[in-house]
Amino acid sequence: MSTDLTEALDLDAIRDRVDTVLADFLRRPPSTVPSQRGCGDELAQALRDFVLAPGKRIRALLCVLGWQAAGGGDGEEALWRTAASLEIFHAFALIHDDIIDSSQTRRGRPSAHRAFAARHRARPDADVFGIHAAILLGDLALTCSDALMHTAGLTTRQRDTVLPLIDTMRGEVLLGQHLDLMATGGPTDDVEHAMAIARLKTAKYTVERPLHLGAALAGADRELFDLCTAYALPLGEAFQLRDDLLGVFGDPALTGKPVLDDLRSGKATVLMALALRHATPHQRRTLEAHIGRPDLDAEGAARVRHILQRTGARDMVEGMISERYEAALRALDSTMLSPQTLHALRHIATRAVVRTA
Template sequence: MTVAPSALSRLRDEVDRALEVALDRRLPRLAGHHPALSPVADQLCAFVAGGKRIRPVLLLLGHAAADGDPDDVMGPALALELLHTFALAHDDVIDRADTRRGAPSVHRVFEAGHREAGWDGDAAAYGEAVAILLGDLAFVFADELFLTAAVSPVRLLSGLSHFTRLREEVMAGQYLDLWAATSRTTDRALSERIAAMKSGWYSVARPLEVGALLAGGDPELVAGLGRFGDPLGRAFQVRDDLLGMFGEEDETGKSTWGDLAEGKRTLLIAEAAERLAPADWKRLEATLGAPELDAGQAALARELLVDCGARDAAEAYVAEEVDTALAVLDTLSLPREVGEALRDLAGYLGTRSS
């Protein structure tokens, strides 16, 4: 298990405390509309309790990089975490995922509740509908919290505009991910674009930029943080893809069959397509999106990915992108503590095991 750096652990604790306070103020308001909403409020609280808080921590570090006080932007930091909650709840419906963070996914929780109560209608459809609505509520709370930033209106508008750009990119990236899997399009350049839009910019580059903008950081600093976060974000996503195929389920909290069952065309798969002989590529491709994927097919896919060198190539890609990010970091003029924290985080994101 990879140990998180101290800066991440410390700031994560601060985010957790602030998030608890924020939800304690908002969830009773939600449940107060009608008793039937209490399970939704409870599940949102339970779901948000997990997570590594990487995105809010990076926003806080981006703000500190421009000499801002992180306490002033805890609201926007929490907004990023609730946006992530929205994205995961919806993503699990799209992917029909059974688990998330080592527990049943939101739609499965409400599907089970429907069945236990003996209600009318389709239990699975009900669970999916509630998960979508729960995600939408998290999205609304994210906007509300972003607006609590203790910064000038000009800086708030600048940060909010970038936050909107972030949301556009992640949703577009999710669509491309779905389109590539459904159309069975395997292309290395497309897989890199998806890695950037779906997760890289959203998870690393944009949080840093938003934080710096909220502090009134100059354009050169904002651009430099983006140049650092861009390759690191791609490394983050490709590491996630590797964990999705080869990770330990008790650490990752999700199935290692998921990406195969969903037919995702990740960089790992693109590397295999370039290396495998036609007959072996056909065997691998048959496992992608297989409706009744079993353990034997999953094992075959992993074996092919290892034997052809695709896994090693993806690992090398992660290492190279982290090195690129660190080279950019060396050119930036940052407060010493911020620079050290970003360096430690870069190493962690490139080698994490969960």
């Protein structure tokens, strides 16, 4: 284990190092065509603004920890570029997701399409223009995440395992987004379907695949991949369940996200599915009358929250989070991991489920 790696256990230091790779790479993304410099700078600048805004960098951290769990090795440069690439890919996912969810803000700042609309507010079509520019911005982010991987200095063996794994991860998250989109607007009591979406969109994408990618870079064996999965899937589900609770009961000042968004869009969450499943006919009618209404007001939201509590749905979700948190920690009871890695993975698990933002 190299000195660098020991230092890397400082999670803030990992984050800083990833941010440095991102800033260096985005100084000159592939869309910077020499003859067009000036003209084309808005897109590149918007990408820098979005990617370099402060974030949790959870996927990059997990990628580094997966590498570490597998014993690290040579080629740290490839690791850092892969970790950074995951964060640019995530920017892509967020930019397009915010368009699809009509989210006005992201991390307390205007979402990408709203930022474009604001910058071009003199245009008569500023709102639509903003959406269209953000579609392209997301596309550029996806392209940049590739370009970073393609110049990461991977060995042939790494390329052959890591690039297909990235493609699988992308396919999974896109399928999750699509199922989410289909299910939004008409919430049902199908708890299993809501959980399947959470598994694809969050558990696999946010936790399992980043760990796998890091582990694959270090040449991990099947046993370690399985251990990562056993930790990642329950933890990722717990992470999403916590998000669902914060989306309805959270403090917008802390989450940076308007608290009515999830209810207004009618997101198909496990929380909502449980409430519908356990609602009295009267409660059910109230939920159906309020969920998915773009004009839902604070009073309507309060009624929904009341039902989420009275049906026991909120408590059930808290219970599911605890169960999954414990299952994730149990998965770490293995002699395969160093005490340092173990400590970091436990720390991340706790932060993922016990949080206010």
